[in-house]
Amino acid sequence: MSGLQKAKSEETQRRVLEAAIAAVEQGGLDAVNIRQIAGNAGYSVGSVYKHYKDQDALLLAVNSVTLGRIKSAMLAAIEGIDDPVEELKALAQTYLGFARQNRNLWTTLFAHFLPEDKPVPDWHIQENISLLGLIAQPLKGLNPDMGDELLAVRTRTCFAAVHGLVAISLEGRFVSLAGETLEDEMDFLVERLVGF
Numbered sequence: 114m115s116g117l118q119k120a121k122s123e124e125t126q127r128r129v130l131e132a133a134i135a136a137v138e139q140g141g142l143d144a145v146n147i148r149q150i151a152g153n154a155g156y157s158v159g160s161v162y163k164h165y166k167d168q169d170a171l172l173l174a175v176n177s178v179t180l181g182r183i184k185s186a187m188l189a190a191i192e193g194i195d196d197p198v199e200e201l202k203a204l205a206q207t208y209l210g211f212a213r214q215n216r217n218l219w220t221t222l223f224a225h226f227l228p229e230d231k232p233v234p235d236w237h238i239q240e241n242i243s244l245l246g247l248i249a250q251p252l253k254g255l256n257p258d259m260g261d262e263l264l265a266v267r268t269r270t271c272f273a274a275v276h277g278l279v280a281i282s283l284e285g286r287f288v289s290l291a292g293e294t295l296e297d298e299m300d301f302l303v304e305r306l307v308g309f
Contacts (some may be wrong), residue, residue, distance in 0.1 A: 126164040141217040198250035
């Protein structure tokens with residue numbers, strides 16, 4: 114492939130992905146329609162399938178962008194924080210803020226499931242692990258003697274607890290919290306998770 118062809122191919126892939134992200138931002142998972150996304154991007158359906166094997170592949174790409182945005186927001190939030198507990202609070206509050214401000218992207222990240230015969234690609238697993246690593250680092254700072262296996266489990270537990278509070282609250286379930294109460298309780302949850 115020549116340099117010009119490669120550049121055109123990359124541009125097509127980028128524009129299709131941007132159109133898919135815009136569709137998810139506006140309408141969530143149900144808004145992902147290959148024909149409509151192709152039209153919005155200015156390409157044929159065949160051009161979409163040339164870059165994304167199927168709708169699942171396109172959604173994985175959208176979710177990859179979402180994970181990247183969450184990670185970038187979290188990295189910015191903890192810059193200059195040295196205290197592990199405060200770092201964990203900042204990570205949790207940033208996660209909550211991202212979910213509030215990017216509701217459809219965040220929901221799609223957890224609502225899209227691959228069929229049983231399609232394994233999750235290694236690169237996507239690594240993106241998830243990388244995000245969890247932001248939580249693992251301050252947890253390790255609080256418990257330097259914690260082994261890697263327990264650290265991995267504890268990291269997942271902490272993420273699951275924070276995610277659960279965010280999910281229940283944003284869905285408006287009967288036990289949900291809102292506003293400053295939710296933010297205060299998020300700090301309370303983090304403090305209890307780390308034993309303070």
